[in-house]
Amino acid sequence: MSIAFRTDIAQERRLITAIPGPKSVALHARRTAAVAAGVASTVPVYTADAGGGVIVDIDGNSLIDLGSGIAVTSVGNSAPRVVDAVREAVEHFTHTCFMVTPYESYVAVAEKLNALTPGRHSKRTALFNSGSEAVENAVKIARLATKRTAVVAFDHAYHGRTNLTMALTAKAMPYKKGFGPFAGEIYRMPMSYPFRDVEGMSGKDAAARAISMIEKQIGAEDVAAVLIEPIQGEGGFIVPADGFLPALSEWCTRNGVVFIADEIQSGFCRTGSWFASDHEGIVPDLITTAKGIAGGLPLAAVTGRAEIMDAVHPGGLGGTYGGNPIACAAALAAIATMEELDLNAAARRIEEAIVPRMRALAADTGRIGDVRGRGGMIALEFTVGGSTEPDAAAAAAVAKACHAQGVIILTCGTYGNVVRLLPPLVIGEELLSEGLTVLEAAVRAL
Template identity: 65%
Template sequence: MTAVVAAPSPLEQRRVLRTPIPGPRSVALGARRSAAVAAGVSSTLPVYVQRAAGAVIEDVDGNVLIDLGSGIAVTSVGASAPEVTAAVAAQAADFTHTCFMISPYEEYVAVCEGLARITPGTHDKRSVLVNSGAEAVENAVKIARRATGRPAVLVLDHAYHGRTNLTMAMTARAMPYKTGFGPFAGEVYRVPASYPLRDPAGMTGEQAALRAIDVAERQVGADQVAALVLEPILGEGGFVVPAPGFLPTLAAWAADRGIVLVADEVQTGFARTGDMFAMHHEGVVPDLVALAKGIAGGLPLGAVTGRAELLDAVHAGGLGGTFGGNPLACAAALASLEIYERDDLAGAARAIEAAVLGRLGALADEVPAVAQVRGRGAMLALELVLPGTLEPDRAAAQRVAAACAQQGVLVLTCGTWGNVLRLLPPLVIGHNLLDEGLTVLEDAIRSL
């Protein structure tokens, strides 16, 4: 007689602390990890996951944590969203892989059609599907170089674009991303970003853009530049929202000089900032968009979507990869796209912004260590400094994140100096759960 295995009970959306963090089973797994996993792979939390659903994570000791990180903006539709898991299971029952370059399938085509519909601009578009954000950025550069015949790539200070050799060259921060891994790919040039907290007082977005353009014209030459690659909101660099006018001024200059404008929307895309894509906020239409993270509800998928004439300029066989556009990931993406639009998750992100900025803005007035609260939608941050200065306080950010973890709330850090607390809650998080997580965060910050 076949044994009947009971289905796991639904994971209730509430915080539960049964043991200290980490608990004994997580400690035991940590010991196993040290003997098997490369030391260069780090983890923010020393707890091991057993289940995750919606906006909570259950560890192997039965603790349930509020997730304000979404796997770095990946599980925006909620962890283990039922529609996503059902779509993946159904696709797995049909086939798990054929390689689109060998035997194509409809799901890949359908994802590309969806991306053409929702990305900025009404022009004719094409897409290529890949495995990750870094791969998407690297392919965008390949496409731009092939289409323009030019070698140089411009990136912004404080940028993060990935961990491959080319994207490490494009990334600004040395530790932990670049130190000891060079030499890096050439023809990558860095220009100043708009960082309102740290720019000269009164500098407008247009002025910040002209500063970057001056560096590019003098040090590189516009006629040598294939692509200007930028994050509409700096991600790993600190969730820095550029001053109004910065992006439109750069976009106009790139168009005038025949430079391909590439928007790295890997972290900002898919409703995260309160619009489907962050470039929408200033009405800027990029030539190419690099996508990943929130695209597929937790499965590995990336894409480059953009002007048809640019992608079609690449010779047959010049784009692709064995696993790019895997059918399981495509099924997850199609389910996720439906959730974003059906449930207006961009509107949900705006509601999160309203709830969070009001509370944390008041906290900034109370705690001198909080230099600025900033962000858009559900991509929000606090920058911590030594009180009375703009000197970054990385240790304070680490203490706050650790204190939150001890209380069962996952908060991530970022920033060029590691002094920024970033909030990336799932867009489906309930108001009560968000409120509880913010209370824990506020208490940890007040303890500074």
């Protein structure tokens, strides 16, 4: 049986200096002189140790982690089973390149993904390094398999930072501004955004709106793929209205279009199911994964229907480090931890702990327009005076106040007005509750 986290790291919030402390301030001066200015950080502390639901900085402060490295460390930053698997793998070999001399752990990860992802059809998997790589390769595969070129993405989408994935991403600043020109044959359609859609618009109505635009602006016969996050991540944890995703999926099936679910942020128990697609019973043709897959090591995948994946000629997919053996060992251990600790149930318990408190806070303060999400993927959208007008300043102020009190939270959203909560799925109930208390105080202090 796996244990939830290392026992040598106290699961507590502990502040012994201001945030940031003097050692972090000194290291930040070194960083400024050495690291490119375009690489930003959310919290101005430098990590010395981490595990379970806390991050310990180099000044000895222990911060409650409600960010999980952007949904990566769902099993914690140093899950014992992952650490042991990595240590054992390193002792054998760090690299051979699967495209040169392959190894069993890559095959085992592919087998596991084929079994866990939605649908019981025959599947194949290819492994890569990052979410952006996975998305880019999914588009390559769809275009080759269909002999078509157009790709449909959606408002508020985030798919990565490579040239193609920047084109697929909706938000200009900071992801796209000044980096163009971008890859072509990308078309953006309206997303189902219940908080901001016309009142009474159903998921089926929102899908019909998008489908009509696709057919008029592109033509179904020219669309290679529809790419969508079942719950949008960077765009604001937008959960589409019921019926939206199934209607899109059904349209794709009728028209020979590859339906790609980007589950990079929402996958691996994050929403209380193995994948967010499970909540609406959709079965993507291709699914992209990364982030939570390997307990913090870089690994990503495209998994999909065998006939689509195998349409690519030998040598058409790969990469020097794709499916690195250390990352594969970590992934197998992370998935085993998720299974043994039932982190799907843990995510549902986290939702039950967060949502009622945040909805009560919203009703009491009038500063939060919407509380939404699933499992351990919950968002607070800050608005002005109970309207739908975005209040990015409020979200930023709340985040800053939480950071100063030793609670790591992240912001997101097209309008910069969303606070997202992504605690490690192994976080203790008392620690989570304390983090929420700090968050509530920050909102009340606005």
